[in-house]
Amino acid sequence: MTVTKDLPIPTRFRAAEARGERLGRPLRRYGRVGAVDEELMARLGRGLMAVDEPGDALARALRAGPDDPDRVTMAQLRRTLAQGIENVPDAPEPLAAFFATVQQVPEWVDLDLVDEGAAVMRRLGRNAADVLLQLSLIGGYRFGGPPDLLVATGGLVGDATLRRLGETQQWTIAVAQDGGLRPGGEGLRLTLHVRAMHALVNRTFAGPEGKGQWDVARWGMPINQTDQAATLGLFSGVLLLGCRALGVRVTKDDSRAVMHLWRYVGWLLGIDEQWLVETEAEQHRLSYHVLLAQEGATDAGAALSRSIVQAQSRLHVRFPTRLRRWYAKERLLSMLTVFMGPTSMWELGLPLRPPWAMPMVMTANVVRYHLVGRTAWGRGRLQKWGDRVQAEVLRRHFGPDEATVGRLSDRGRVAGG
Numbered sequence: 001m002t003v004t005k006d007l008p009i010p011t012r013f014r015a016a017e018a019r020g021e022r023l024g025r026p027l028r029r030y031g032r033v034g035a036v037d038e039e040l041m042a043r044l045g046r047g048l049m050a051v052d053e054p055g056d057a058l059a060r061a062l063r064a065g066p067d068d069p070d071r072v073t074m075a076q077l078r079r080t081l082a083q084g085i086e087n088v089p090d091a092p093e094p095l096a097a098f099f100a101t102v103q104q105v106p107e108w109v110d111l112d113l114v115d116e117g118a119a120v121m122r123r124l125g126r127n128a129a130d131v132l133l134q135l136s137l138i139g140g141y142r143f144g145g146p147p148d149l150l151v152a153t154g155g156l157v158g159d160a161t162l163r164r165l166g167e168t169q170q171w172t173i174a175v176a177q178d179g180g181l182r183p184g185g186e187g188l189r190l191t192l193h194v195r196a197m198h199a200l201v202n203r204t205f206a207g208p209e210g211k212g213q214w215d216v217a218r219w220g221m222p223i224n225q226t227d228q229a230a231t232l233g234l235f236s237g238v239l240l241l242g243c244r245a246l247g248v249r250v251t252k253d254d255s256r257a258v259m260h261l262w263r264y265v266g267w268l269l270g271i272d273e274q275w276l277v278e279t280e281a282e283q284h285r286l287s288y289h290v291l292l293a294q295e296g297a298t299d300a301g302a303a304l305s306r307s308i309v310q311a312q313s314r315l316h317v318r319f320p321t322r323l324r325r326w327y328a329k330e331r332l333l334s335m336l337t338v339f340m341g342p343t344s345m346w347e348l349g350l351p352l353r354p355p356w357a358m359p360m361v362m363t364a365n366v367v368r369y370h371l372v373g374r375t376a377w378g379r380g381r382l383q384k385w386g387d388r389v390q391a392e393v394l395r396r397h398f399g400p401d402e403a404t405v406g407r408l409s410d411r412g413r414v415a416g417g
Contacts, residue, residue, distance in 0.1 A: 007049055007216065007217070009045040009046065009048065009049065009220075010045075010048045010049070010216070010217060010218055010219055010220040012048070012220065012294070013045045013293055014041070014045075014292060014293055015294075015295040015296065016143075016294060016296035017293075019294075019296055020291035020292045020293070020294050021291070021292060023291055024288045024291040024292070027241075027287060027288050027291070028288050030241065030284065031281060031284025031285055031287075031288060032281070033284065033285050033288045036289070037289060040286075040289050041289055041292065043274065044226050044229075044289060044290065044293045045226075047224060047225040047229065048219075048220030048221065048224050048225075048226045048227070049216075049220050049221055049224065050225040050226075050272070051199075051202055051221050051223070051224060051225065052195065052198065052199060052223075052225075052228075052269070052270030053270075054097070054098050054101045054102075055098070055195050055196065055198060055199035055270045056199055056203070057094055057097070057098065058072065058077075058094055058196060059202065059203040059207075060203065061092060061094035061095065062074065062077065062196075062200065063200075063203055063207070070093055070094050071092060072094055072095045076092070077095065077196060080095060080099060081189050081192060081193055081196075084184075085099040085100075085103075102192060102268060103183075106267060106273075109260075109264050109267075110260065111181070111182055113256070113257055113260045113261075114181050114261050114264050115178060115182075116253075116257040117257035117258045117259070117261025117262070118175065118176045118178060118180055118181070118187075118261055119178065119257075119383065120254045120257050120261075121172075121175075121386075122176055122383055122386035122387060122390070123373070123379060123383055123386050124239075124243055124248065124386065125382065125385050125386040126389045127242075127243045127246050127248050127365065128176075128239060128243065129169070129389065129390075129393050130242075130246070130335060130361070131239050131242030131243055131246070132172060132234075132235065132239060133308075133332075134242075134332065134335055134336050134339050134340075135234070135238050135239075135242045135339050135340075136234035136235060136238055136239065136242075137234075137308070138304075138308060138336060138340075139234070139238070139339065139340060140231070141301035141302075141304050141305050141348060142297050142301060142340075142344055142347060142348065143294040143296070143297065143301070144219070144294070144295040144297065144298040144300070145219050145220070145227060145294075145295065146227050146231070147298060147300040147301040147303075148219065148298055149201070149205070149214070149219075149222050149223070150304060151300040151303060151304065152205065152213065152214070153201060153205075161307045161310070161311040162311045162314050162315070163398070165308065165311060165397055166394065166397025166398045166403065167404065167405045169393050169394060170190070170394060170404065170405055171187075171191070171194060171405055172235070173390045173393070173394065174187040174189075174190045175187040175190070175191065175265055181261075181265070181268070188268065190405055191265055191268045193405060194269065194405065195268065195269050195270050198223040198228075198269070198270075199223075199270075201222050201223055202221055202222050202223050205222045206221055206222050225271060225272055225275065226293065228266070228269065228270075228271045229266075229271060229272075229275035229290065230290045232262055232269075232271060232275065233286060233287040233290065235262050235265075236258060236259055236261075236263075236280075236283055237280055237283035237284050237287055238287065240254075240255055240258060240259075241280075241284075242339070245339075246358075246362055247362035247363075247365035247366050247369070247370075248368075249369040249370050249374075255279075255280050256279070259277070259278060259279060259280060259283065260278070297347045297348065301347075301348060302347070302348045305349065305350055306348070306349055306350065309329060309332060309333065312325060312329035312332055313325050313326075313329060315328055315396045316395060316396050316397070316398070316399035316400075317396060330357075331357045333351060333353040334353040334354065334355055334356055334357035334358070335355075335358060337353050337354075337355060338355045338358050368385075
């Protein structure tokens with residue numbers, strides 16, 4: 001599903017390996033990762049120059065001139081996402097081919113297990129939102145490449161930060177809905193929406209019309225297979241690891257279901273199956289090698305991190321507004337200080353805070369997950385609590401506006417993170 005560009009491996013590859021080894025030491029111990037697999041490292045290096053081939057073909061058709069018989073319009077793509085390819089009369093071949101690909105669900109996909117993974121995500125409640133924001137998003141800004149692309153596209157910076165965060169939250173929430181990834185599900189629609197946007201970003205910044213906007217020799221393709229594999233690990237293995245660190249009880253069945261959910265999401269996003277692992281152990285091993293492949297922090301990561309922290313002061317919250325916004329910001333900094341440590345906080349230009357928030361969160365989680373959550377009644381309560389948390393997360397980011405992801409645009413803007 002990928003096409004490899006005939007160019008050298010980018011210079012960012014393994015540019016800060018000693019730093020990655022230091023940051024990955026806890027993960028290596030926890031995941032019982034053995035010696036570095038040089039063959040895997042070589043594949044990660046090549047993956048920096050590899051993209052989603054079906055998505056790229058669709059993006060080429062979206063950028064084709066008006067006289068091209070294979071041209072796909074944005075209106076046709078939006079209608080297909082909303083209503084299905086069967087409701088697009090005389091659909092151009094590239095559009096039909098793309099949707100024929102994603103409708104062929106792999107044999108390894110168990111949609112019942114996908115639904116169970118979504119249910120586990122909802123039961124994780126506020127913990128999932130915390131880990132995805134703090135470890136998965138801000139934690140990912142400690143490495144150059146993807147943060148620099150987000151700054152270049154205008155994502156997660158400036159006054160639009162709050163809405164961009166909300167767009168990312170809207171997608172993850174849709175993915176975690178019951179039946180969200182089944183035919184007609186909102187999670188399926190938004191995931192394919194994101195895939196199309198990724199392909200357009202690659203065309204915008206590194207395609208023939210890119211005009212050198214992106215330093216491919218240093219970073220690789222803007223949205224490449226290795227970075228996508230890394231991001232998928234942040235949403236799966238890192239999510240589960242972070243929730244456990246917050247005192248959440250995650251069973252083997254829970255882990256299996258969540259990993260299966262995100263494995264299918266990765267396939268829908270056009271990530272090559274070599275990166276779609278089945279178990280947490282496999283994901284931790286892959287994630288450790290991804291850390292070794294990274295470059296160090298750049299100014300972009302610090303700018304994005306500060307922008308997210310500052311956005312807490314603009315949350316749509318109830319009275320007393322100023323107090324609630326202050327609390328959200330200080331709680332975020334307190335938890336980040338524990339999750340990332342002083343060195344990473346300094347690298348991202350974030351102030352340290354005492355770890356007061358962690359004992360509060362962990363105490364509540366011991367009661368919720370180790371006591372109440374062991375019964376069927378308790379799991380039902382956790383499900384309802386998680387649903388309320390999701391609604392509150394969207395309200396805080398969108399306020400009275402409709403919760404959406406970024407509008408598909410041939411200008412190549414990235415929605416959220």
